[in-house]
Amino acid sequence: MMLILLLLIPLVGAAVLAFxxxxxxxxxxxxxxxxxxxxxxxxxxxxxxxxxMQQDVDWSWIPALDIRFHLGxxxxxxxxxxLTVLLTFLCFVYLGRHPDKHPRMLTVLLLVLExxxxxxxxxxxxxxxxVFFEVVLIPMYALIAVWGGPERRHAAYKFxxxxxxxxxxxxxxxxxxxxxxxxxxxxxxxxGHGTGLSHTVQVTAFLLIGLGLAVKAPMWPxxxxxxxxxxxxxxxxxxLLAGVLLKMGTYGFVRVALPxxxxxxxxxxxxxxxLAVIGIIYGSxxxxxxxxxxRMIAYSSVGxxxxxxxxxxxxxxxxxxxxxxxxxAHGLITGLLFxxxxxxxxxYGTGSLEGIGAGMLARQPHLAAVLTFxxxxxxxxxxxxxxxxxxxxxxxxxxxxxxxxxxTFVTYMVVAALGAVLTAAYFLRLLSRITHGRRVEVxxxxxxxxxxxxxxxxxxxxxxxxxxxxxxLLDLTDAPVRALMGG
Amino acid sequence: MIQGISYxxxxxxxxxxxxxxxxxxxxxxxxxxxxxxxxAVAALAAALVAVFAxxxxxxxxxxxxxxxxxxxxxxxxxxxxxxFTLTFQGIVLASALVVVLMSLDSLDDVPMxxxxxxxxxxxxxxxxxxxxxxLILLVVALExxxxxxxxxxxxxxxxxxxxxxxxxxxxxxxxxxxxxxFGISLVYGATGTMHVGLIxxxxxxxxxxxxxxxxxxxxxxxxxxxxVPFHFWAPDVYQGAPLPVAAFLSVISKAGGFAGLAIVLAxxxxxxxxxxxPLIAVLAAVTMTAGNLMALRQTHAIRLLAWSSVAxxxxxxxxxxxxxxxxxxxxxxxxxxxxFYAIMNLGAFAVVTxxxxxxxxxxxxxxxRVSPWHGAALAFFLLCLAGLPPGIMGLVAKIxxxxxxxxxxVTWLAVVMxxxxxxxxxxxxxxxxxxxxxxxxxVSLPQGLPFRSAVAxxxxxxxVLSVEPQLLLQATLSxx
Numbered sequence: 001m002m003l004i005l006l007l008l009i010p011l012v013g014a015a016v017l018a019f020x021x022x023x024x025x026x027x028x029x030x031x032x033x034x035x036x037x038x039x040x041x042x043x044x045x046x047x048x049x050x051x052x053m054q055q056d057v058d059w060s061w062i063p064a065l066d067i068r069f070h071l072g073x074x075x076x077x078x079x080x081x082x083l084t085v086l087l088t089f090l091c092f093v094y095l096g097r098h099p100d101k102h103p104r105m106l107t108v109l110l111l112v113l114e115x116x117x118x119x120x121x122x123x124x125x126x127x128x129x130x131v132f133f134e135v136v137l138i139p140m141y142a143l144i145a146v147w148g149g150p151e152r153r154h155a156a157y158k159f160x161x162x163x164x165x166x167x168x169x170x171x172x173x174x175x176x177x178x179x180x181x182x183x184x185x186x187x188x189x190x191x192g193h194g195t196g197l198s199h200t201v202q203v204t205a206f207l208l209i210g211l212g213l214a215v216k217a218p219m220w221p222x223x224x225x226x227x228x229x230x231x232x233x234x235x236x237x238x239x240l241l242a243g244v245l246l247k248m249g250t251y252g253f254v255r256v257a258l259p260x261x262x263x264x265x266x267x268x269x270x271x272x273x274x275l276a277v278i279g280i281i282y283g284s285x286x287x288x289x290x291x292x293x294x295r296m297i298a299y300s301s302v303g304x305x306x307x308x309x310x311x312x313x314x315x316x317x318x319x320x321x322x323x324x325x326x327x328x329a330h331g332l333i334t335g336l337l338f339x340x341x342x343x344x345x346x347x348y349g350t351g352s353l354e355g356i357g358a359g360m361l362a363r364q365p366h367l368a369a370v371l372t373f374x375x376x377x378x379x380x381x382x383x384x385x386x387x388x389x390x391x392x393x394x395x396x397x398x399x400x401x402x403x404x405x406x407x408t409f410v411t412y413m414v415v416a417a418l419g420a421v422l423t424a425a426y427f428l429r430l431l432s433r434i435t436h437g438r439r440v441e442v443x444x445x446x447x448x449x450x451x452x453x454x455x456x457x458x459x460x461x462x463x464x465x466x467x468x469x470x471x472x473l474l475d476l477t478d479a480p481v482r483a484l485m486g487g
Numbered sequence: 488m489i490q491g492i493s494y495x496x497x498x499x500x501x502x503x504x505x506x507x508x509x510x511x512x513x514x515x516x517x518x519x520x521x522x523x524x525x526x527a528v529a530a531l532a533a534a535l536v537a538v539f540a541x542x543x544x545x546x547x548x549x550x551x552x553x554x555x556x557x558x559x560x561x562x563x564x565x566x567x568x569x570x571f572t573l574t575f576q577g578i579v580l581a582s583a584l585v586v587v588l589m590s591l592d593s594l595d596d597v598p599m600x601x602x603x604x605x606x607x608x609x610x611x612x613x614x615x616x617x618x619x620x621x622l623i624l625l626v627v628a629l630e631x632x633x634x635x636x637x638x639x640x641x642x643x644x645x646x647x648x649x650x651x652x653x654x655x656x657x658x659x660x661x662x663x664x665x666x667x668x669f670g671i672s673l674v675y676g677a678t679g680t681m682h683v684g685l686i687x688x689x690x691x692x693x694x695x696x697x698x699x700x701x702x703x704x705x706x707x708x709x710x711x712x713x714x715v716p717f718h719f720w721a722p723d724v725y726q727g728a729p730l731p732v733a734a735f736l737s738v739i740s741k742a743g744g745f746a747g748l749a750i751v752l753a754x755x756x757x758x759x760x761x762x763x764x765p766l767i768a769v770l771a772a773v774t775m776t777a778g779n780l781m782a783l784r785q786t787h788a789i790r791l792l793a794w795s796s797v798a799x800x801x802x803x804x805x806x807x808x809x810x811x812x813x814x815x816x817x818x819x820x821x822x823x824x825x826x827f828y829a830i831m832n833l834g835a836f837a838v839v840t841x842x843x844x845x846x847x848x849x850x851x852x853x854x855x856r857v858s859p860w861h862g863a864a865l866a867f868f869l870l871c872l873a874g875l876p877p878g879i880m881g882l883v884a885k886i887x888x889x890x891x892x893x894x895x896x897v898t899w900l901a902v903v904m905x906x907x908x909x910x911x912x913x914x915x916x917x918x919x920x921x922x923x924x925x926x927x928x929x930v931s932l933p934q935g936l937p938f939r940s941a942v943a944x945x946x947x948x949x950x951v952l953s954v955e956p957q958l959l960l961q962a963t964l965s966x967x
Contacts, residue, residue, distance in 0.1 A: 065886065065956075067886075112877075131879065134876050134882060137875060138876065141916075157916075160916065161913060164909050165909045168906070175886075175889050175890050179890065179893050204898065208902075
């Protein structure tokens with residue numbers, strides 16, 4: 001019932017607000033309540049049996065189509081749900097200081113978005129998963145289209161058309177999988193490990209599902225919607241887009257595609273790995289060429305998600321654990337980076353590196369310090385969250401799953417490691433151009449405000465904690481990953 | 488020989504037919520419009536009740552070949568009331584109810600009694616069509632449906648465009664009937680039977696004749712459902728006709744066409760799936776693609792809805808592309824989509840009818856700010872048609888169709904559909920977004936009770952079905 005509550009609180013909150021005059025503070029309470037519900041869930045969660053679906057809810061919804069309202073949480077879902085409720089809550093905290101136009105509509109959309117994101121990570125029925133996967137589209141579209149930057153309409157259309165194409169292909173793939181396996185239940189499908197599915201079916205289904213998820217992830221060359229969407233989206237939109245929405249794609253790989261279609265995965269994994277590595281290099285090189293802060297962080301996401309996809313492509317427990325770890329780390333760090341970018345853009349009225357100018361450490365020491373922290377975390381400094389996901393992905397690529405060409409993956413590993421160096425290069429370049437250097441005098445701008453501290457501190461603390469004790473998170477995901485991978 | 492007739496099985500048809508005559512007579516005695524409207528709504532509701540009363544104890548049959556005249560084998564009946572029939576009759580009567588509600592406010596310059604009489608005649612045609620199980624009755628019912636529609640389209644007598652639309656519809660329809668009849672005669676020549684249940688395999692040298700017959704029959708129904716390349720009449724006719732009549736064409740007339748297609752293909756030609764399966768697959772793919780691409784270019788609201796309904800026809804055709812594999816499931820998927828489509832499309836038409844003077848999509852800018860409920864309702868219907876949450880009803884309808892196609896193994900068509908849903912989303916979303924943008928001019932809002940109840944009924948239906956799609960699906964997917 002905890003899981004129902006987790007969905008019901010934001011949903012009812014949104015529904016009630018549709019009839020009431022409300023403010024951002026209302027959304028803060030509702031998302032705070034959701035966070036509380038998650039805290040209770042995290043307390044009652046059985047950490048000794050992380051591979052089991054816990055808090056099962058299994059209701060009949062559309063028996064005619066064999067769609068069940070089946071929710072469950074295990075060690076893979078739990079951290080992602082936590083990331084979702086935390087980031088949503090922090091978004092409302094952040095908004096408390098930044099009154100925007102149409103606060104009521106903004107609150108409703110964010111809450112509906114939260115329902116879709118939580119539902120995606122909890123759903124244990126293929127088609128229910130798909131329904132939740134689709135729920136996020138319209139709210140995110142509206143967030144970009146109404147509260148976005150000057151090019152918002154174009155960016156919003158690009159976002160929704162791209163991702164809808166992905167999810168339409170995903171639907172076809174899911175149906176091929178479900179119809180041929182005779183069930184839409186994700187637990188049963190994962191336990192079956194592709195029994196009864198011919199190689200051709202698996203290859204076709206993995207291709208379609210993979211394409212659908214890869215658009216969302218995003219994987220090079222299907223990423224082109226992302227920089228536009230991020231650049232134009234309002235701060236909270238960027239945070240949730242990078243922090244949670246991208247994870248829905250990689251989560252789908254781990255939850256659906258790998259366990260249910262092992263032989264299809266084996267066929268496509270080298271290609272997936274290849275595109276992932278290109279994404280890493282491409283993302284880093286593109287970052288070096290960017291002059292806009294948000295656009296640069298967006299491209300860095302392409303690179304980081306490349307590491308996550310590479311981890312998935314290894315088809316080993318190590319690689320998949322790395323992917324899930326990278327998901328969480330990227331959510332925390334890039335969430336923080338987009339918060340920072342939003343605050344900087346708001347203060348300086350521009351997102352271009354040129355316009356911000358050098359010497360921020362002297363002008364706003366706190367803001368610059370947090371930015372430095374987020375950047376070094378993102379470039380993968382050991383001891384912070386970003387390091388482990390990338391390192392483990394490389395380790396996974398060194399020993400890919402049986403049946404995969406080892407030489408190919410070792411090559412991927414070398415190239416990806418080069419990409420990690422490039423990541424360091426562009427973040428250091430960013431820091432040298434903004435925080436360091438001769439102080440440029442600009443109009444008086446404020447340093448970090450109290451509400452911003454409140455919104456950012458949890459992310460900073462978690463980045464350090466996850467970086468220092470990676471075992472805590474890995475213990476959570478390892479058992480379910482091994483169960484999903486079949487041993 | 489005297490045949491027994493089961494009047495109970497015919498009751499929905501009889502109620503509508505008698506009510507139509509009564510309305511025409513009442514108009515002659517200058518009964519006020521409001522009374523006529525109430526009577527029409529009551530009659531349709533009564534027919535709907537009769538449909539529900541027939542649910543227990545189905546199937547009901549009548550007009551059967553007497554036992555003395557037939558050999559062994561299945562009972563050849565011309566009129567069968569089974570799950571399929573009842574589902575379609577329910578859809579048609581409920582849709583007709585909404586169309587009548589839409590008409591009461593918007594058609595001030597039209598003689599109401601005649602109008603209702605013609606609508607009821609056409610409804611009688613559809614109700615018979617969906618129960619018809621022999622080719623002659625199918626054609627007769629199809630003509631009963633078509634003839635009143637010509638008059639309905641031309642009802643605005645002094646409007647040149649309406650007259651042109653009616654002539655266009657008339658010509659296209661007559662040609663399609665001719666092709667259909669030719670196809671039927673070929674099939675009869677090859678098989679020697681008119682009952683769809685008795686059509687079976689034919690000798691090898693007759694196979695080409697049979698194939699030609701099937702293709703012609705598919706083409707004949709293709710006109711009715713506005714499938715490409717038989718779709719040219721749709722946008723012009725929708726634009727020229729009074730709006731409720733356009734809604735009638737896009738939902739009720741189309742439902743009749745799909746019912747007829749399902750009856751002949753799934754029941755009659757089930758052993759010829761290799762002939763019509765690929766044909767339908769190509770028709771479906773071309774129809775949805777052309778419809779969506781043309782809809783992208785439209786700035787006129789009704790023309791946009793017309794092209795969108797062409798595209799939606801493609802989705803409805805798609806499950807039938809499976810041919811002989813899982814035909815029952817495919818028909819069920821088509822029926823389910825028709826049912827869902829009826830509600831969403833009628834809803835969109837209902838709102839558009841109420842804002843009749845707004846011609847262009849651009850004119851709808853800011854509607855949600857002037858009239859939040861109507862704006863929200865229209866946005867909801869458009870998202871349902873696009874198949875995106877919050878329009879979960881439309882999403883479920885899409886899942887049904889995709890599942891039917893995938894189950895039949897026609898993966899390429901599923902991929903074409905996937906791409907088409909993206910194209911479709913663009914124009915539905917562009918319209919929905921305009922509703923929430925700042926308004927440009929002043930607007931007069933429709934106030935009539937019938938209009939508001941038409942929107943309320945469809946919106947309530949769409950909302951309930953978005954939460955519990957099972958309510959409709961259990962009826963439509965239990966066919967066969």
